[in-house]
Amino acid sequence: MTHRNDRTLSVGALARVEGEGAMYVKVTGREVEEVRLDIYEPPRFFEAFLRGRAHTEPPDITARICGICPVAYQMSACLAIEDACGVHVDGQLAALRRLLYCGEWIESHALHIYLLHAPDFLGYPSAVAMARDHREVMERGLALKKAGNAILELLGGRAIHPINVRVGGFYRAPARAELAPLAETLRRARDDALETAAWVAGFDFPDLTIDHELLAVSEPGTYAIERGGLRTASGLAFPAAAFQDHVVEEQVPHSTALHATLDGRRYLTGPLARYELSGHRLSPLAREAATAAGLGARCRNPFRSVIVRAVEVVYAVDEALRIIAGYEPPPRPYVEVPPRAGTGYGVTEAPRGTLFHRYDLDADGMITAAVITPPTSQNQAAIEADLRAFVQDRIDLDDVMLTARCEQAIRNYDPCISCSTHFLDLTVDRS
Amino acid sequence: MTPPTLAVWKFASCDGCQLTLLDCEDELLALAGEVEIAHFLEASSAVADGPYDLSLVEGSITTAADAERIRHVREISRTLVTIGACATAGGIQALRNFGDVAEFTSVVYARPEYISTLATSTPIAAHVPVDFELRGCPIDKRQLLEVLTAFLHGRRPNTPAHSVCHECKARGTVCVMVAHGTPCLGPVTHAGCGAICPAYGRGCYGCFGPMESPNPRSLTTWLGARGVPDGELDRVFATFNVAAFDAVSTGAASTKDGHDASQ
Secondary structure (H helix, E strand, C coil): CCECCEEEEEECCCCCCECCEEEEEEEECCEEEEEEEEECCCCCCHHHHCCCCECCCHHHHHHCCCCCCHHHHHHHHHHHHHHHHCCCCCHHHHHHHHHHHHHHHHHHHHHHHHHHHHHHHHCCCEHHHHHHHCHHHHHHHHHHHHHHHHHHHHHHCCCCCCCCEECCEECCCCCHHHHHHHHHHHHHHHHHHHHHHHHHHCCCCCCCCCCCEEEEEEECCECCCCCCEEEECCCCEECHHHHHHHEEEECCCCECCCEEEECCECEEECHHHHHHHHHHHCCHHHHHHHHHCCCCCCCCCHHHHHHHHHHHHHHHHHHHHHHHHCCCCCCCCECCCCCCCEEEEEEEEECCEEEEEEEEECCCCEEEEEEEECHHHHHHHHHHHHHHHHHHCCCCCCHHHHHHHHHHHHHCCCCEHHHHCCCCCEEEEEC | CCCCEEEEEECECCCHHHHHHHCCCCCHHHHHHHCEEEEECCCECCCCCCCEEEEEEECEECCHHHHHHHHHHHHCEEEEEEECHHHHHCCHHHHHHHCCHHHHHHHHCCCHHHCCCCCCCECHHHCCCCCEEECCCCCCHHHHHHHHHHHHCCCCCCCCCCEHHHHHHHHCCCCHHHHHCCCCCHHHEECCCCCHHHHCCCCCCCCCCECCCCCHHHHHHHHHHCCCCHHHHHHHCCCCCHHHHHHHHHHHHHHHHHHHHCC
8 A cells, every 4th residue: 555655565464485574664754764574483492302312313204394495304313313423324324315405405495496487487377377388397396396306216215304313314225126127217317407597597577686695504525515614605614513602693573583683694505606706616417507508707686596496407417417417326324323421513404494403302302402694583683675776766656566576575585484484465555 | 146155274283284175286277167265264365155165184183162163163053074183193293192281381481371372283184074085185186186175976985994004005116115125114104195205215104094993012023023122112202193003903902912812
């Protein structure tokens, strides 16, 4: 509603995001006064009820924080518990973890690109509506998504909340022959992924440049996914154990997700951060796809994150094939992780950004405290700042157009609001 | 003839069960030809007004506002099917039912006064009449397609309520408990997943909740006799279907008493 020049814009229930949220924009005169991303996903208290559970339980329990990226939760949990117990998992078991994680990246990114975000760029309310005009494109997207799920189903037992992950490794490691049909699926998926990168590169991208600090997991010699330390765009480097020295989570009244700052600054984690910090470590095929799609050494327009995701899908498929080609079944599917008193930390790259876990264990391996910092709470302050700048530059758009553009902008960050433990509800208040 | 309308609703949950619908990669476009997806916020920003022919409800009731919202969803839904352990049993967040939610809030949030939540997490059926409950954490894709097909054709879904043991036998998996002594909740757990865990060499951990006539007390006695410590026995049912298993074991306790009296 417009009253003179003052207005509020409100999106009641944000669609095509994972979880429930709302957006509130207050405009006074020609100035954007306030932008709030309201997260009203009911709290589920994971950190509270993890206390008193055994050190073997977090991979299954924390997977339930998010049905879109359960593997991320399982992997960060495993790393943190193993760290507390002084165990390091490497070799083929680490390679299998990376393979499983590649499956989640492919599935989650294909879901986001085709089913959640592409309809915005092409002017459709949903992928199903888009499929009426672009049937072949949507079939390609679904095939790509299915290839990611094929990895999760074979190696994880099922696509959502995989059952095969345990602290120390896996319950069962696949035989080489089992991976051969998967490799065949992935070779077809590689062509689909390259076509996807070329397709999204042709979208029309609104202008928006961000200057946030960027944070991503970093591991020498590789595009970090399933393990590593942390690096920032400003040149800071620190281990997972120092995460809480730099990242401070604060509660804000309008959200059940906590807001995080990095050394007092808002920051962004996710595809743009990963690409800027590790892009030079992508495989040659993924780098070629990035160049062909018009990406330089860095990408600071959140709308173009859809291209980065597509390049990451190329990489994840390529990487999965590399791992399968070099796979030799490990002698045992897991290493023993005997409990001991201590604190452990783990960071991995969920498809939508850095996911931190910390556990305190007693001598019997019972959890006495747990801290989980999901990507969306880390990104929330940056999202709000970006939306503020975005709305200010488009202050003359009518409410309907502005609301649609804001929703599209929010989806740039692939917010997974379930991890706060709901829809975006956009309110523009022009009072 | 206009196609039937489908709505998908979310309450406290991880989104995984509604994602199962989008994971039907081979069937999704065909399904979209058979039904009008009229309200599915995870997938579409276009929302058609109700009433809806079929509503799928994910998640549990944990806030006063959601307790109101589910009544409204029931009013505008001809058929209401709950999907997944949160909606059918309260989910893992029902662990609060056995704890102190105020203390839980203070652990997670520095300013608990900003957080509005109920002391319990309860299944949808505790609030409104439900036409069918589909189990699982997460639900199984084939079972979801069976439920959708059944309701579109006006028949009851075929989702057996026997135990996971039946599925292990059908799959040809060697019993992990008999052969390896691996603790397994398969004997008391509702079928539907296809007995995945034992096929991967681990015991079932009960993510589909209790089967039709479970005897968890017998199972825990059996497990305890084989060296599973008491502390661990206390936790094995306290996961994604904690409230459902708790209700069963309360009932099973009286059954067992009756059994003892006859000896």
